[in-house]
Amino acid sequence: MSKKPVFQFREAPREMPARIPLALRQGGDWGELYGRFDQAEAKKQSGRCLDCGNPYCSWACPLHNYIPNWLELAREGRIDEAAALCHETNPLPEICGRVCPQDRLCEGSCTLNDGFGAVTIGAVEKYIVDRALSGGWRPDLSAVQRLGKRVAVVGAGPAGLACADRLARAGVDAVVYDRYEDIGGLLHFGIPSFKLEKSVIATRREVLEGMGVEFRLGVEIGRDLGLDALLSQYDAVFLGLGSYRYTDGGLPGQDLANVLPALPFLVQNGRVVSGLQPQGRPIAGWEDRIDVPDLRGRRVVVLGGGDTGMDCVRSAVRLGAAEVSCVYRRDEANMPGSAREVANAREEGVRFLFNRQPLALLGGDSVSGVRVAETTLGAPDARGRRRAQIVPGSESVLDADVVVIAFGFQPDPPAWLSEHGIELESDGRIRVPNKGGCKSRGAAAATTRPFQTTHPRVFAGGDGVRGADLVVTAAYEGREAAAGIVALLRE
Ligand SMILES: Cc1cc2nc3c(=O)[nH]c(=O)nc-3n(C[C@H](O)[C@H](O)[C@H](O)COP(=O)(O)OP(=O)(O)OC[C@H]3O[C@@H](n4cnc5c(N)ncnc54)[C@H](O)[C@@H]3O)c2cc1C
Ligand code: SF4
Incomplete structure (x- = not known):
């Protein structure tokens, strides 16, 4: 077992796995953005962990994963044991490694996040479990006694x-x-x-x-x-x-053609990307079948700044939209979407319009624009988030060929x-x-x-x-x- 270099957290900077080149993403590549560490990278990144006596990373994880313990196993190359330990607390570790907002949870609370760069916990978790599963490791249920229920x-x-x-x-x-x-x-x-x-x-x-x-x-x-x-x-x-009940915001003009709710938009795209037929029957309780318009060369405006909104803007980029904007009524610091996803969207060319409250969707048969007003932030609401207040006389119109509404779900x-x-x-x-x-x-x-x-x-x-x-x-x-x-x- 190799001895851990004490100052690895300083000598090896935080690094994420390589990403798909920007030009490919903008050209319509739907592959997973982040690649996978190889063994040497995974050992180097997991070796940065300080093995804190009181691991803030684990406390910030809703599953209280044994993070420093499986990081150490990964550093030692004991991948199957690391995978078994990941599964002790987390039934879906390779999925959480990919989609958790680590910047708000484990990595956001990592001791090294303050100046040195947090340990890349999610990317190591993905490496451990992908590698163990592809090598044939499976949960060992041989000692389990049947309950007859x-x-x-x-x-x-x-x-x-x-x-x-x-x-x-x-x-x-x-x-x-x-x-x-x-x-x-x-x-x-x-x-x-x-x-x-x-x-x-x-x-x-x-x-x-x-x-x-x-x-x-x-x-x-x-x-x-x-x-x-x-x-x-x-x-x-x-x-x-x-x-699954989507929050429509009650905007005037939301029934115009080319105004789409976020989830059916994502579901239909996802089905086509996976080689499935677009859904013919209602999607997860959505009453009408949604036909997603061809976005190539069009101006797409997405309303909402959560994870769903980020998925919509980045999907629109891959679908060839000429211009993609995200309209959010608060500022960037108060955005619910993961900061990592916002950074990826921005790099892919998405324009963010913060402090803009959508007021109405404009157009004839089909949507042609969104009337917005500028906002400032007032006192916190019941959930502690500062309320957006409209600045009088600040209205303007954003041109749009397609509008996607991503205000959340009830x-x-x-x-x-x-x-x-x-x-x-x-x-x-x-x-x-x-x-x-x-x-x-x-x-x-x-x-x-x-x-x-x-x-x-x-x-x-x-x-x-x-x-x-x-x-x-x-x-x-x-x-x-x-x-x-x-x-x-x-x-
Ligand atoms: C676009 C989008 C992006 C997201 N991105 C992230 C992210 O990056 N990271 C993250 O952590 N979270 C993300 N989330 C949130 C996350 O996906 C959900 O919180 C999570 O999937 C909830 O899990 P669940 O099992 O409760 O429900 P769901 O995943 O919604 O699963 C419920 C299942 O129940 C089935 N079902 C419902 N009713 C019935 C019935 N009567 N009969 C049979 N089957 C039924 C549905 O078909 C569905 O398959 C995202 C959500 C959305 C919409
Ligand atoms: S907080 Fe960071 S450095 Fe400390 S145990 Fe967790 S991953 Fe390691």
Whole structure:
């Protein structure tokens, strides 16, 4: 075992894996932007870790991954052991390595982030797990004792997949249902391939099937099969339904031709890039079929500054738009999108218009412009984000041939939840009195299992419970819900 150079964090600067050249991206290359470290690079970058006694990186990770421990294994070249340790806390580590906003989570909290450059935690995580899986490593379930219980998981997004993984490790038969024809939820039908190539999800599906997880795809619960049928066939049910009602902003002119909601825009593009037919039936609850117009040579304006907005602007670049602008009502410091993604978008030629509030979409049959007003930032709102206030007399019009609205998503709970006594919060999120950890206090939390709904045999997690959020938080909730289910089944 090689001794770790003490000052590697100074001698070797922080480096990310090489990226696809800009000209290719602008020319329509949809491949994953960041490449992979080779062994020497991975050892060098993981060797920069200080192995802090109190690892802030792990605390900032919602899954509390054993980051310094697997960085050290990677430095020593013990890849299979590192992969096994990554999986101890994270059911989807190669996916989190790719799509987590590390700059806001583990890397943002890394001790070295203050002056030296944070350890490239996400890129090393991706290297470890990709390399182990391609070398044939698989989770070892040989010592698992079967519990003789069956659980239905509704939704094959990160929450459902994480839950199924933990159930399989606990010896429970997990059967995952999804209305789509493949697994992944928004990982597959939402996040573009330049952030997450679809072959990564195919490998994860093969891993889960190898662990005994069964997928029944193209089945919509509530339409093709009822919750009552699941409750009669299974010992418990997990709901990882996601959060799909889009926030339209109520702008005048939003029904004009060539005004598109973000998700169907991304889903249709994603399907075409993956060689699938564009979706013929409604997309994830979206009522109308969306035909994405040809963006070549056109001016595209994206409204919204979150991760979805960043995916839309960068997709528009790859689709050949002549000019791509992102309009956001606050300043750059208050933007919800990952700073890394903003930097990538800017490099790809996207123009950012901060402190602009969209007021109306203009045009005849088809959109031709967006009326915006300038803003300043006022007092913080209930969530602590400073409110955007319109500057009187600052209105102007941005020319646009296509406008994509990316204002975020709200839960859209199906009616069959309440028919089965599953209560909702006032904003439509599924009510879960006990969210695990120290956040859950009070009588209701004390008498329920983590992530148990108000139906005793139904558990829930992910965006359907917390509202639109992140892959890593969905994975956390799926993982913790599985622990709650197993505790119930063992009673
Ligand atoms: C465009 C976009 C980009 C994003 N980028 C990032 C990112 O870079 N990093 C990050 O961390 N997060 C990102 N997110 C957020 C992240 O994708 C979500 O937080 C995460 O996928 C939520 O996981 P989930 O399992 O709760 O739901 P989902 O991923 O939405 O999965 C829910 C699944 O349930 C299925 N389903 C729902 N109802 C039924 C039913 N009745 N019957 C059968 N199946 C059903 C759906 O088809 C879907 O497959 C992004 C989100 C979007 C929209
Ligand atoms: S905070 Fe940074 S340096 Fe410290 S243990 Fe975590 S990755 Fe290593």
